[in-house]
Amino acid sequence: MQSKHKKRICIVARSLSEGGADRVAAMQSIFLSDLGYDVYIITILNSIGYPFKGKLFNLGAIKEQNDTVYGRFNRFLLFKNFLSSNNIDVVIDHRVRSKRFSEYMISGLIYPKSTIYVVHNFTIELYFPPNQFLTKYFYKKVKSIVSVSNGIEKKVGELYKFKNLKTIYNPIDFEYIDRLKVKSTEPLSHYIFWYGRFEEKQKNLSLLIDAYSKSQLPSKNIKLILMGDGKDKTLIHDKIVNLELSDFVEIKPFSENPFKYINASKFTVLTSEFEGFPMTVLESLACGIPVISVEYKNFEDGVVDNEYNGLLVENHNPEVLANAFNRFINDEKLYLRCKANAKKSLASFSVEKISKEWQILIDN
Structure with missing residues (x-):
């Protein structure tokens, strides 16, 4: 079934190798491409192993060249420019998101409102920055927070009281x-x-x-x-x-x-x-x-x-x-x-x- 709207989707992942979340992100790039979406992928680490579809922007390769304070700031700008220049409609973020300052910067200055955060682990603290007030402020505005199990969604809801919650299980090809x-x-x-x-x-x-x-x-x-x-x-x-x-x-x-x-x-x-x-x-x-x-x-x-x-x-x-x-x-x-x-x-x-x-x- 093809999508009626050829939206431009950007999948953000830690890498495309080793972990289950990485495999899900890679698989998602394939089935969303097959549905007719324009798919883009950003990886934070330079580790590509799983098959994928879409235009890849490997921030990890850039990180390996320069991981100074200036290099991190430059990657922040490259991240923002990539989403802007490609007119991304929806971001789907599979990363761990526990770093306070950088995650609020990404949420507030880089990501569009149509962002979907995915929570892959029952230890939900890995997926939300520690300041609950700011986390609730930034994350309640996004399109959706998707948990990969009902148990995770229930835990997120009890802690943060978000209304934009949904469970979508991991698929098997x-x-x-x-x-x-x-x-x-x-x-x-x-x-x-x-x-x-x-x-x-x-x-x-x-x-x-x-x-x-x-x-x-x-x-x-x-x-x-x-x-x-x-x-x-x-x-x-x-x-x-x-x-x-x-x-x-x-x-x-x-x-x-x-x-x-x-x-x-x-x-x-x-x-x-x-x-x-x-x-x-x-x-x-x-x-x-x-x-x-x-x-x-x-x-x-x-x-x-x-x-x-x-x-x-x-x-x-x-x-x-x-x-x-x-x-x-x-x-x-x-x-x-x-x-x-x-x-x-x-x-x-x-x-x-x-x-x-x-x-x-x-x-x-």
């Missing part, structure tokens, strides 16, 4: 995933899989390593593969070495195609402290691979249905998580039931359905 998941990987033994950013405070990878070490998986020669990059990658590597798991746990760099690794895995794991609406879970289930997830903050609004398409266990308990690993390995009937239900449990998250919700919001 089944056709794209089906095409990529069958591409061959290098020969690997049996393994379970985690991928994302190595950020211990949120992703709680120490819990995953501890649970794996306590499970039966190493003795059954079922490996754990971790994929991604991030500031705590060395910390996790050192923990693997200290637990003498180097022969069983492998760290791989970020890949533009994690789906081929998901597809070849036994199951994927999520051990986060908090999430919004985690893309890694959606992508795993879309590949037909069940998920073992801890009960992170806001897990009730997620898609893992215990013993239907995966397992849900209490957080912060490596023994309980290890037992869940063992159940999926030893109880074939349970595992095959969850595997059979994985993909069909995502019927309501197709990119066709979600893109129409965005079109209605943009054209309203």
Whole structure:
């Protein structure tokens, strides 16, 4: 369905690689382009990995050349001029927005009134500058504040009392995933899989390593593969070495195609402290691979249905998580039931359905 109005949309993202929010922004550029909008993309970091459509303005590449005070001021002007010179109608901002001064400058001096702020995480403090009075003043005027789950929208509403709130879930492009998941990987033994950013405070990878070490998986020669990059990658590597798991746990760099690794895995794991609406879970289930997830903050609004398409266990308990690993390995009937239900449990998250919700919001 083509848009009746060829509006000019600018998507603003941290980057186009690694994180779930980045993947959503890249995917959004594609389906909005396919709907007939003129799409522009601004990235704050020079990290482009996911496929996208539209005219890209890579502020990160400019930042790498000059990150002085003058360089930051110059990027601010370039940001403003880009939106103005391209006559942008609607801005969709996927970034974390917690810096007080710069975010109020962007809201007040750069963005048009037709701005949509997206909140990707249950830790909503990451998406709103800390001064509540100024945040309410600037953000209540924008076109919409979109949360990626009902739980997040409820939390934002309770704290800020905004009226311009809406929930639009993250979409899944089944056709794209089906095409990529069958591409061959290098020969690997049996393994379970985690991928994302190595950020211990949120992703709680120490819990995953501890649970794996306590499970039966190493003795059954079922490996754990971790994929991604991030500031705590060395910390996790050192923990693997200290637990003498180097022969069983492998760290791989970020890949533009994690789906081929998901597809070849036994199951994927999520051990986060908090999430919004985690893309890694959606992508795993879309590949037909069940998920073992801890009960992170806001897990009730997620898609893992215990013993239907995966397992849900209490957080912060490596023994309980290890037992869940063992159940999926030893109880074939349970595992095959969850595997059979994985993909069909995502019927309501197709990119066709979600893109129409965005079109209605943009054209309203």
